[in-house]
Amino acid sequence: MKATVESKTFNDFSKNQHQEMSSTDVIHILDNIINEYSGTEGALIPVLQSAQNMLGYLPKYVMIHISERLGIPYSEVTGVVSFYSYFSTIPRGRHVIRVCLGTACYVRGGKEVLEALEKELSIRVGETTEDRQFSLEIGRCFGACGLAPVVMVGDDVHQRVKPAKIKELLKQYEGAGNE
Amino acid sequence: MPEIIMNGMKLNPADNTTILDAARAAGIKIPTLCFLEGKTPLGACRVCIVEIEGSQALSASCCTPVRQGMVIHTNSLRVRNARRMIVELLLSEHEGDCQYCDRSEDCELKKLANELGIRAPKYTGEKTGSKIDDTTPAIIRDSGKCIKCRRCVTVCNAVQNVGAIFPQGRGFETTISPAFAAGLDSVACVQCGQCTAVCPVGAIIERDHTKGVWAALDDPKKHVVVQTAPAIRASLGEAFDLPPGTLVTGRMVTALRHMGFDAIFDTNFTADLTIIEEGNELLKRLKTVLVDGGEAALPQFTSCSPGWIKFAEYFYPEFLPNISTCKSPQQMFGALAKTYYAEKKGINPEDVIVVSVMPCTAKKYECQREEMYDSGYQDVDYVLTTRELGRMIKQAGLNFIELPESEMDAPLGMSSGAADIFANTGGVMEAALRTVYEVVTGRPLPMENLHVTPLTTLEGVKTASLKIEGAVPDWSFLEGVEVRVAVAHGLDNASRLLETIKDGKENFHFVEVMTCPGGCIGGGGQPRYTTDEIRKARIEAIFKEDEGKALRKSHDNPAIIQIYEEFLGQPLGEKSHHLLHTCYQKREKVLQ
Ligand code: SF4
Ligand code: SF4
Ligand code: SF4
Ligand code: FES
Numbered sequence: 001m002k003a004t005v006e007s008k009t010f011n012d013f014s015k016n017q018h019q020e021m022s023s024t025d026v027i028h029i030l031d032n033i034i035n036e037y038s039g040t041e042g043a044l045i046p047v048l049q050s051a052q053n054m055l056g057y058l059p060k061y062v063m064i065h066i067s068e069r070l071g072i073p074y075s076e077v078t079g080v081v082s083f084y085s086y087f088s089t090i091p092r093g094r095h096v097i098r099v100c101l102g103t104a105c106y107v108r109g110g111k112e113v114l115e116a117l118e119k120e121l122s123i124r125v126g127e128t129t130e131d132r133q134f135s136l137e138i139g140r141c142f143g144a145c146g147l148a149p150v151v152m153v154g155d156d157v158h159q160r161v162k163p164a165k166i167k168e169l170l171k172q173y174e175g176a177g178n179e
Numbered sequence: 180m181p182e183i184i185m186n187g188m189k190l191n192p193a194d195n196t197t198i199l200d201a202a203r204a205a206g207i208k209i210p211t212l213c214f215l216e217g218k219t220p221l222g223a224c225r226v227c228i229v230e231i232e233g234s235q236a237l238s239a240s241c242c243t244p245v246r247q248g249m250v251i252h253t254n255s256l257r258v259r260n261a262r263r264m265i266v267e268l269l270l271s272e273h274e275g276d277c278q279y280c281d282r283s284e285d286c287e288l289k290k291l292a293n294e295l296g297i298r299a300p301k302y303t304g305e306k307t308g309s310k311i312d313d314t315t316p317a318i319i320r321d322s323g324k325c326i327k328c329r330r331c332v333t334v335c336n337a338v339q340n341v342g343a344i345f346p347q348g349r350g351f352e353t354t355i356s357p358a359f360a361a362g363l364d365s366v367a368c369v370q371c372g373q374c375t376a377v378c379p380v381g382a383i384i385e386r387d388h389t390k391g392v393w394a395a396l397d398d399p400k401k402h403v404v405v406q407t408a409p410a411i412r413a414s415l416g417e418a419f420d421l422p423p424g425t426l427v428t429g430r431m432v433t434a435l436r437h438m439g440f441d442a443i444f445d446t447n448f449t450a451d452l453t454i455i456e457e458g459n460e461l462l463k464r465l466k467t468v469l470v471d472g473g474e475a476a477l478p479q480f481t482s483c484s485p486g487w488i489k490f491a492e493y494f495y496p497e498f499l500p501n502i503s504t505c506k507s508p509q510q511m512f513g514a515l516a517k518t519y520y521a522e523k524k525g526i527n528p529e530d531v532i533v534v535s536v537m538p539c540t541a542k543k544y545e546c547q548r549e550e551m552y553d554s555g556y557q558d559v560d561y562v563l564t565t566r567e568l569g570r571m572i573k574q575a576g577l578n579f580i581e582l583p584e585s586e587m588d589a590p591l592g593m594s595s596g597a598a599d600i601f602a603n604t605g606g607v608m609e610a611a612l613r614t615v616y617e618v619v620t621g622r623p624l625p626m627e628n629l630h631v632t633p634l635t636t637l638e639g640v641k642t643a644s645l646k647i648e649g650a651v652p653d654w655s656f657l658e659g660v661e662v663r664v665a666v667a668h669g670l671d672n673a674s675r676l677l678e679t680i681k682d683g684k685e686n687f688h689f690v691e692v693m694t695c696p697g698g699c700i701g702g703g704g705q706p707r708y709t710t711d712e713i714r715k716a717r718i719e720a721i722f723k724e725d726e727g728k729a730l731r732k733s734h735d736n737p738a739i740i741q742i743y744e745e746f747l748g749q750p751l752g753e754k755s756h757h758l759l760h761t762c763y764q765k766r767e768k769v770l771q
Contacts, residue, residue, distance in 0.1 A: 073341070074769045075345040076336075076342055078345075078347060
């Protein structure tokens, strides 16, 4: 059962782009962004945000480049990145699985679903499988409480998910391209 | 001038002072942990809290300015209880056993807990866990002991402009560390050890070399020689509670003899040698540019401070050709001890162990650089900080204060006053001018007591100029030239100076850079805690040592004349080139 919610988020959209973007391209775009901020105080956070929006995460070479160009020590850049949970330094998998743990989903077995996913994928929340196929995250309420527990895979909403059906659910995505 | 009442006393502190400053000026002690002299207070630790009448909460005195009419209690029962609770909370997260700790002797947290009468753990909270970072040659970090006061962050960023450490993460998980809590080797740390000099606890310390030195001293096959840096004689006394600025040269030599060193030598000797080599290098560069119309990088920068070298390799690689190729005095000494001295003594250099006593942690890093094996062996084997030597003297069971004085050994223990002042900011420059001016004009430096007074202050960047008049025929091309020099200490000051040179705003012929504030007397390996007042006392002591010497100029040192005759030949000659000079390499700031 598939239901598409809204449009693609900007993040997912640009993540797709990233897969074709070379690091030279990334640096080029980044430099343009940094130039816009040149001379302004407090440029670090907006520049990091733009970089993350573009790539979905902050790779090391991007943080080093930002540190160099803004003249801010690398340790300070990573200090800021690690302070805000908004920033991520880990590339996410092809499919991002979000398990809702809102009240309704939680009560109706969301936690068990999450545990089953962790077990099946051999990763923990916030991690990505070694083959970079799946990332596992906890989601905010998706507004489908009537059909809890809800799991989103990319933009697909799966409702009334049962721990026993996890394997089957994942099968649809294994080896599949970016939806 | 506002009028305030502190602990019942009427005080008139100056405008814009903080409560802490006002208290200190009045002889009232308020404990502090995160506060750092001369730097913007963070207000992070809150042990400096005081009670201000009419205000509900207690205030952090380090960042609260005095206001007219304030009635302040710095030590009421309420203050003491709150302060005790803060320290008890710090201790509940603290992972360390004082009796095994490097800082057991001078730990500020331990002292504070003791003074506040804390006798048992009050809170048993979750500890952050201890992670040891021993990835660099000079500095060891133990995250379990860190109380997150951030003094090291302030020093590394604001004083040294390096920025190797910064808070990482958030909340309870925060660590004060290099990027992503990795090792110091993953970022651009210059190993200066200023963090170890300001850390109130045992969370950042120098790598221990005392055990290696004791083992060498115990080995009958080894011929163990020691060199002491100029700055040690003016600060070692503080390890034995002598007042800052007490000269202890003679007692230090006696102590080293008791400890079993086979020969007691002086880094001063190679400081004099540095002046000859570096002075000639400067004159050669000037001649190349002014006479031969060739190219040579000017200004020439001094090279004795290994933290500065590493800093330039990371942050200013464009200036590497400007840095004198002279090794630091420590490394010149090591290379000569295992060649010239070993030969003279008929000892197999393999059996010679060279120990340095340095005010510096970066020297621990420097001695293991790949360029520092020119004798065929590691030129310098062990580097002790002033603090480590102090500890070893105690371990040797010596009553340092009561020791008689004795003299260093010849020939590598002989030096001029010019070598002593290498310890002070501006000192290398003054020593160089004493020699260069005299070589060029045949007359002594025309300054009172041979001191270049504008360069001796604690000002961050200092400049001076000197017109050459009456040059001798060999150097006639310098006639009428205004020699411009600059001096910077502390790498943030150095960066400012480098930027003005880079922008072409200023031009100099010769520039001295010292990594540490005040020069070596304020080094990262010196007894804690070094304030400006203590810097001044040490600087004065060094000038006293210099002025007390029969010889004040490096080129007058007979042992230097002798080593050129017997061994080195010419300054900048073949042997010098091989043993006394080096090269530098551009470095990536972040380990990929
Ligand atoms: S840091 Fe201080 S309090 Fe902690 S173990 Fe060391 S001496 Fe004790
Ligand atoms: S040794 Fe110097 S550069 Fe390295 S972390 Fe400490 S203060 Fe910073
Ligand atoms: S390492 Fe030392 S100076 Fe740095 S934050 Fe921790 S306790 Fe403070
Ligand atoms: S010393 Fe005032 S808050 Fe730390």
